[in-house]
Amino acid sequence: PVREVRRLQSVCDKAGAELVALDQNPIDAVWKDRPEAPVGAVALHSEKLAGRSASEKISEIQAAIAAKDAGACVLTQPDSIAWLFNIRGSDVTHNPVPLSFAVVPATGKPSLFIDGRKLSNSVRETLHVLVDVEEPQAFKAKLASLGQAGASLMIDPALAGQGIADAIVNAGGQLIEAADPVLLPKAIKNGAEIDGARAAHLRDAVAYAKFLCWFDDIAPSGELDEIGAAEKLEQFRLETGVLKDISFDTISGAGPNGAICHYRVSRKSNRMIPVGRPFLIDSGAQYEDGTTDITRTLAVGEQSAEMSRHFTLVLKGHIAISSARFPLGTTGAQLDTLARIDLWKAGLDFDHGTGHGVGAYLSVHEGPQRIAKTGTVPLKPGMILSNEPGYYPAGEYGIRLENLELVTEPSGIEGGERPMLAFETLTLAPFDLRLVDRDLLSDAERDWLNAYHAKVLAQLSPLLDNKTLTWLEEATTAI
Template sequence: MFQSFDDHSDPSCGAPRAALLRAELRRRSLDGFLVPRADAHQGEYVPPHDCRLQWLTGFAGSAGVAAVLGDEAAIFVDGRYTLQVRDQVDMAVFPAQHLIEAPLTGWLAERLKPGQRLGFDPMLHPINEVRRLKAVCDAAGAELVAVDGNPLDAVWEGRPAAPRGAVALYPEHHAGRSASDKIAEIQGIVARKGASASVLTQPDSVAWLLNIRGSDVSHTPLPLSFAILPAEGRPQLFIRSEKLSNSVRSTLSDLVDIEEEGAFLSGLARLGATGAKVLVDPNLAGQAIADAIVKAGGTLVEGAEPVLLPKARKNAQELEGSRAAHRRDGAAFVQFLAWFDEHALSGELDEISAAEKLEHFRAQTGVLKDISFDTISGAGPNGAICHYRVSRASNLPIPVGKPFLIDSGAQYEDGTTDITRTLAVGEMTAEMKRHYTLVLKGHIGISTARFPVGTTGAQLDVLARIALWKAGLDYDHGTGHGVGSYLSVHEGPQRIAKTGVVPLEPGMILSNEPGYYPAGEYGIRLENLEIVTGPGPIEGGERAMLGFETLTLAPFDRRLIDVDLLTAEERRWVDAYHARVLDELAPLLADPILTWLEEATLPL
C-alpha cells in the first residue's frame, strides 16, 4: 500500500511542546515565533523531517501556520481545514483562526507590543510574506527577527532524518523534450527579464527542467533540490550527493554543475558577489535566499519563477501520455465502482477498505508508481470535510442512505490522475439528489465553457458556482488546480478559483471539481481533469475561442441525478460523456465489469 492509515496527530502534545518552544524562545530573547506548514521549497508535500507544524500542534493539513507568543498562541488554516483542525489540535492551546477571514497579520497587529521581538525562520517564509509581516511589526513598534537556526528544531527530540530518495532520469519519450532544449528556453526567458541568472526553488521546476524524478516526499516524484540557472553558461544543481547514482550523476554532469544542497546559500552569495541581477520569485523563494544575494552585492529582479508557465503548457507527448494514463486509470476506477456497487449495501465496507480496494485495482495495472495523494474516502459526516484524510482512528463504516465521496489519483510514468466521484449507497433523498445535480450543473458549466484568449481562472470560477449560488449554497475551496505530468497533482500557476489570475493557455491541465458539503451530514464533489484546448472557431461567431477537453473517464452516478433540474443541453452533455467513457474503456474491460459499465452509462 502506498497509503498509510496511521494517525500521527496527537492534540495532547500541543501544550507540552508549546512550553518547550517558549522556553527556547526565552533563551534566545524572542517574544514569539512563527511555525508555518512549509519546508524550504514551499511545497505542498513536505517530508517528515520538515513537518514542524504537525509536530508542534498535531495539525496534518497541507496549509497553515501557528503563531506562538509568550502567553498566547493560535493556528491559522483555510476553509478546507476548519473541521479537521478542531479534531487534530488542542483548541485551548492553539485556537483555530480562518487564514483568510481572520489572517495572521491582523492577529499579530492586535497583540504585538513595542519592543517585542518576533522570530521567524527565513528559509520557510517567502519574501512577500515577510514584507507583510515586517509591516505589521513596524506598525506595532516590534521587530521581526530572522533566526539563525530554527528554535523548534532545537527542542524536537527524535526528529526524522532528511530524505535521501534516489533520483531517476525521466525518459525523453515521456517528457517530449530534451533537458538541454528546456534549459535553452528558460535561459532565454531569464535574459528577457533583464536578469543574469534565476533561482529555482521549486523541486518540480528542477525535475521538469532536467528531466529527472525523485522520491523524497510522499506521492509526488520529487527530488528535493535547488538550482541556479544563468542566462548564459552552465546551471548549478544543489542536491544531496547520496541521491545520485554514478550513471545519473554522469548524465546530469553533461548539463549542470552539481553541488551539495548545503552549499546553496553560499552559492547564492558567490553569485551576488559578482553583482548579478538575479530573478527571484517573491511568492516562492524564502527570505534567506534574497538576503544571501543582496548582502553579497547582488540585485533582485522579482518575477515568477521562469519554469512555471513552460512546465504548465504540456507538449504533445505529455498530453498523449496523460490521455493514456487516464484511459488506464479510468478502467481501474470503473472496476472499483462495480466492486463498490456489489458490496456497498452489505454494511461491511468502511472508508479504509474502499481506499485499499481502489489502490488495489490501480496496482493491478502493473505500472502504478504511487497514488498522487492520500485518498479522500469520506463516509457520511466525514465526506463533509473537504480534505479529509481517513485514519484508523477516524475510519467510519459506509452507511446506507447517504452519499459516499471518494477523491483519489494515481501517478503513472506517463501521467498524473485525479478524480472525484460521489456515489449513491441505497436510496437517496430528493434533497441529496438536488444537491448532487446542482454540483453537476456547475461541473458541466466548466467543461462546456468557451472563452477568449487571455481569460483567467477567476473569470471562469463563477460558472461552477452559479447554480449553487442561486440556491443559496456554495463551497469553500477553489474549483480547479493545475496538474503536472508525472509530477505534482497540484501544480501552479494555473487555477480555476476566485484567486486564479493567470490566463489559461492551450496545453494546461486543470481539475474541474465543484462541490457542496452540509456539515455533519455528507459531502458531494465531482471532479474531472481538463486540458485547455487551442483557439477554435464557433459557428456564426467572430472570434476563435479556447475550451476544454475532458481527460477523466468514469461515469457519474445516474441514481443521484435529478434529471428535471438539468437543461436539455446539460442532459445531452451527460449522455455524450457517458457514451465516450464506454467507447474508450470498453476495449480495456471484460464482463462482468463491461456489462456494469454499459448499464452505468445508459442515456438519461
C-alpha cells in the same frame, strides 16, 4: 518566502512588534528523534515522455532570464527543477520530485545542488553534461560568490525563502523579483505530455471502473469502511503494474466526514460507510506518463430527494465548466462563476476553488493556472486543470464531482467572429445516475451527460472484464 515575510513585517509594524529572524530553528533543540533528510533515488525522465530535451528547456529558460536583465535565476521549487532537467525523484510523499536547489545563469552551465547519494553513476553522468552537480552545502556559498561579484539574481518572491534573498543582498548582489520562469512552460503541456496524460487517464479509468463495480457490490451491505474503500481502489491501480504512487492521500469521506473538504481518513476517524447517504471519494495516481485526480460521489442505498437535488446542482456546475467556450486571455477567475451559478440561485456555495493545475507526472497541484476567484493567469492550450465543484452540508455529507480537463487550441464557432478555447475531458468514469434529478437538467446538460457516458463506455469497453463491462453498460445508460 520573501512575500510572506513582508506581509508578516507589515502586520508587526502595525502592532508595534518586531519580526526577528533566527539563525537556528528553536524546534531543533527539542526534536531529538528528527528523521534524516530524505535521499530518494533520482531517475531520468525520458525525452519520449517529456517531449523535449533538457537542453532545449534550459535554453528557453535562459532566454527568459536574459529578458529580465538578470545574470542568473535561483530555482527553489522541486517540481520546477525536476521539469527543467528531466529528472524525477521520491523525496516528497506522492510527489515524484527530488529536494534540491538550482542556479540557472543567463548563459553557461546551470548548477544543481542535490545530495549526491540520490544519484546513481548513470544519472550523474547524464546530468554532468547539462549541469554542474554540487552538494546542498555549497548552495549558500554559490549565492554569496555571485553576490560578491555584483550579480543581478532573479528570484520568485512568492516561492524563494527570505534566507536566499538575504544571502544574495548581504553579499552585495542585486535582486530581480519575477515569477519562477519555469512555471508557465511547465504548465503548458506539449504533445508528448498530452498523449501521456490521455494514456494515463485511460489506464486509470479501467482501474476505477473495476473499483466502482466492486463498490456497488460491497457497500450496500453496510460493512465497508472508509479505509477499506481507499485501500481497494489503490489495489486496483496497483494491478495496472505501472503505478508509481497515488498522487495524494485518498479523501474517503463517509457521512459527516465527507462534508470536510480536505478530510484525510485515519484509523481514529475511520467511519463505516452508511446506507442512505452519499459517499465521497477523491483520489489520484502517479504513472510515469501522467498524473490523475478524480472525485466521485456515490449513492449507497436509497438517497433522499434533497441529496439528489444537491448532487444535480453540483453536476450542473461541472457541466458548465466542461462545456465552456472562451476567448484567448480568459482567466480562471472569469470561469469560476460558471461552476457556482446554479448553487448560488439555490442559496448554496462551496468554499474552495473550482480547479487547480495538474502536472505531467509531477505535482497533482501545480500553478500558475487555476479556476478560482483568485485565478488571474490566462488559460492557455495545453494546460491541464481540475473541474471540481462541490457542496458540503455541515455534519451531513459531502458532494464533489471532479474530472481533469485539457485546454484545447482555439477553434471557430459557426456564426461566430472569434476562435474560442475549450476543454477536452481527460477523466473517464461515469457519474452516479442514481443521484441525478433529471428534471433539473436542461436538454443541453442531458446531451452532455449522455455524450460523456457514451465516450466512457466506448473507450473502456475493449479493456474490461465481462462483469465490469456489464456494470458499466448500466451505469452509462442514456437518460
